[in-house]
Amino acid sequence: MPTVVDLFCGVGGLTHGLHLAGLNVVAGVDLDSSCRYAYEHNNGDAQFIAADVSLLAPAKIAALYPTDGVRVLVGCAPCQPFSKYTKRYRKGEQNGGREQDEWQSDNKWRLLYSFSNIVRHVMPDIVSMENVPELETEKVFADFRDTLIGLGYNVSHSVAYCPDYGVPQNRRRLVLLASLLGDLTLIAPLYQESNYPTVRGSIAGLPCVAAGVRNQDDIMHSAAGLSAKNLCRIRSSVPGGTWRDWDDGLKLKCHKKGSGKTYMSIYGRMTWDAPSPTITTQFYGYGNGRFGHPEQDRALTLREGALLQSFPPDYVFVDPEQEINKREVGVHIGNAVPVELGKAVGVSILNHIAEVNGNEQ
Numbered sequence: 001m002p003t004v005v006d007l008f009c010g011v012g013g014l015t016h017g018l019h020l021a022g023l024n025v026v027a028g029v030d031l032d033s034s035c036r037y038a039y040e041h042n043n044g045d046a047q048f049i050a051a052d053v054s055l056l057a058p059a060k061i062a063a064l065y066p067t068d069g070v071r072v073l074v075g076c077a078p079c080q081p082f083s084k085y086t087k088r089y090r091k092g093e094q095n096g097g098r099e100q101d102e103w104q105s106d107n108k109w110r111l112l113y114s115f116s117n118i119v120r121h122v123m124p125d126i127v128s129m130e131n132v133p134e135l136e137t138e139k140v141f142a143d144f145r146d147t148l149i150g151l152g153y154n155v156s157h158s159v160a161y162c163p164d165y166g167v168p169q170n171r172r173r174l175v176l177l178a179s180l181l182g183d184l185t186l187i188a189p190l191y192q193e194s195n196y197p198t199v200r201g202s203i204a205g206l207p208c209v210a211a212g213v214r215n216q217d218d219i220m221h222s223a224a225g226l227s228a229k230n231l232c233r234i235r236s237s238v239p240g241g242t243w244r245d246w247d248d249g250l251k252l253k254c255h256k257k258g259s260g261k262t263y264m265s266i267y268g269r270m271t272w273d274a275p276s277p278t279i280t281t282q283f284y285g286y287g288n289g290r291f292g293h294p295e296q297d298r299a300l301t302l303r304e305g306a307l308l309q310s311f312p313p314d315y316v317f318v319d320p321e322q323e324i325n326k327r328e329v330g331v332h333i334g335n336a337v338p339v340e341l342g343k344a345v346g347v348s349i350l351n352h353i354a355e356v357n358g359n360e361q
Contacts, residue, residue, distance in 0.1 A: 002126070002353060005029070005064050007053050007075030007115060011038035011317060011332045012046075013309065014074060014130065017342020019043055022350060023072065027064050029053055034328055038317045053077075054114040058121035065124075070181075070353055073124040074345070076131060076337050077111040112140050116147045123151070126352070127178040128345050130337055133159045136174050145176065153178035156185045163275045164189035166340035167310045168197035171278045173341060177348060182359075184352045187344055199294060200272040203304045211298035219324050220303035220317060223296075224284055230267075231297060234286060239271040239294045265290040276308045281334030284326060302326065305333050310340040 001024045006015045009028025012035075018025050025046045028039050033050040040048050053075075065071045112129075119127055127148060135141045136159070148155050157176040162169055177184045191197070209215050212225030226234065229250065236246045243251060243266065268290035270276050282288040286299040293300060300308075302324075306315060317332065318324045 002070040002072050002349065003065050004072040004074060005061055005124075006046075007073065007118070008077050008111070009035070009039060009048070010076075010336050011035045012043050013311065013336030013339050014076060014342040014345070015039065015043050015046060016311070016315070017337065017339045017344070018074070018346040018349075019046075020339070020343045021346025023346045029056065029061075034325075035332060037319045038315070038332065041316050053118070054111060056114075056118070058118045061118055062122045065122075070126065071122075071124040072126040072128070072349060073119060073122060074128040074130075075115055076129070077115055078335070110140075112144050116144050119148065120151060123180075125180050126184065126349055127153065127176075128349070129176040130341070130345070131174050133172050133174045141174075148178045153180055154183050156183070158186055160186060160341060160344070161189075162338055162341055163193075163196040164191055165338075165344040166190060166197055167275075167308075167338040168199060168202045169276045169279055169308050169310075169338065171338065173337075175341075175345065177345070179352060181352070181356045184348065187348045187351065190344070196275055197310075198273050199270050199276050199308070202276075202307045203300075204272070206301075206304065206307075208296055209298070209301060210296070215301075218303055219320075220306065220329070221301045222324075222326075223298040223301050224286070224326070226286060226298065230286055233267055234269070234292050234297045237267065237269045237292055239269045241268065243267050268292055270294050279305050279308050279334055281331040283334060284330050302329050302333065305330070309333055309336055310338045311336070312339070 004018055004023050004025040006025055006028040009015055009030045012028060015025045015028050025043065027047045027049055029049045029051055031052045036048040036050065040046065115129065145155055155176065155178045157174060160173050160175050162171040162173065175186050177186060206221060207215055209221060209223050211223050211231065214222035233246060233250050236250060238245060265277065266289060267287055269292035270290055272294045277290045280289060283291050283300050283305045284302055286292055291299050307313065317329050
């Protein structure tokens with residue numbers, strides 16, 4: 001069985017998907033030690049290594065692999081520097097007081113160079129990298145791809161639409177696959193528009209909870225409170241609608257400005273019979289996007305966000321002996337690689353290895 005090490009592993013979305021596909025993930029590396037409990041609790045014998053990938057000696061990664069068998073290195077470097085939201089800084093726009101010169105001091109994008117440096121020294125048989133689609137136009141991505149090609153890897157990359165692979169969420173992700181063994185590409189879509197997984201199929205079976213209330217049986221199934229005005233706003237919202245449906249007294253000042261009229265999904269309700277919007281790190285806040293429940297007068301719960309990221313219903317994110325930190329868990333869920341997309345990557349790798357072995361016989 002191929003052996004995998006997962007860089008920038010977070011709470012284990014990619015690792016868990018690879019595990020479900022049948023790969024042996026032995027370790028995950030991440031700087032955020034608060035991810036340790038969820039990662040190790042849900043992923044068998046895989047160990048969590050709290051370390052900065054940019055400072056980690058490649059020899060320590062190499063030592064995690066057995067002396068024989070196919071070695072796989074995967075990773076999803078933090079994607080915020082490449083997102084549409086962050087790119088606004090590059091145009092000199094302000095957001096919360098942060099301007100372009102501050103964006104340029106953000107070195108997170110350099111983590112992809114650290115990833116390629118580890119590849120150069122470890123030379124795994126197979127490499128997979130996942131990130132936001134916007135990365136595809138960046139020099140750092142071209143450098144990463146060209147480094148792999150220069151090392152002898154066969155490289156492919158494409159933008160995957162997550163519902164095609166069983167994720168009930170309108171998320172698009174750049175997936176790069178590289179192999180020293182031959183051509184490796186992402187498997188063909190498993191779903192089509194007529195049978196995409198939906199919000200209803202993912203969260204409709206959960207118990208009802210009111211805004212500001214926690215379900216007694218699942219600490220993750222708790223909804224943030226709403227102000228009296230926001231409660232009126234969500235009650236005036238219809239699934240798939242916008243703030244234009246509200247009475248003028250409920251509209252925000254920004255809605256009446258030209259710049260605010262384009263943000264139609266803010267304070268919106270999701271629709272039942274379609275994939276959800278992209279789950280961000282703040283999906284549990286009603287005013288942070290189209291994160292209103294289709295029927296109940298509240299925003300999504302943490303559990304619902306995890307399900308829409310295709311985590312299994314029994315995935316444990318918090319040590320039951322510790323108090324939950326909603327912001328921290330929200331970041332963990334929103335930053336995760338959707339589990340079913342990770343599984344598709346794992347199946348692609350296993351199919352590739354089987355094909356290579358078949359050709360050698």
